[in-house]
Amino acid sequence: MPAALALALLRGASARARLIAHRGSARPHTHPGPVVCYVTEGRILFQVKGHPARYYTAGQTIFEPASTPIERFDNDSSSAPATFIATYLLGDQDTELLHRLQ
Known part of the structure; x- marks a missing residue:
């Protein structure tokens, strides 16, 4: 991968640690860019x-x-x-990480 492309991808990446309480839910949603989550604890x-x-x-x-x-x-x-670590890959125009669905 060319270095310029790799840097462009990294600029739009944001990693966040997240916790879902017992029997909790993120409810139906979408993300403007792809998200990769690594589960660190629980199911x-x-x-x-x-x-x-x-x-x-x-x-x-x-x-x-x-x-x-x-x-x-x-x-x-x-x-x-x-618990999980979410890495959000966002474009320059993306201002929200998550969009709730009805």
């Missing part, structure tokens, strides 16, 4: 619209495509939080 139930739901646990990676409805991003535990 997350994840579902992209039109696809079956799948469980992810510590050490696994979740990919959220840009502008694609995410129907489930839920903590599966009734007693413990789930």
Whole structure:
């Protein structure tokens, strides 16, 4: 990858640590750019619209495509939080990380 392209991609990247409380949910949403999540603790139930739901646990990676409805991003535990590190790949015009769906 050319260095200029790599730098352009890094400028639009933002990493955030996130926690979902027990039985918590991110509710249906989209992102303006793709998101890569690394699960650090707990078990997350994840579902992209039109696809079956799948469980992810510590050490696994979740990919959220840009502008694609995410129907489930839920903590599966009734007693413990789930944590993950989300890396958002945003364009220069993107001002929000997440758009809630009805």
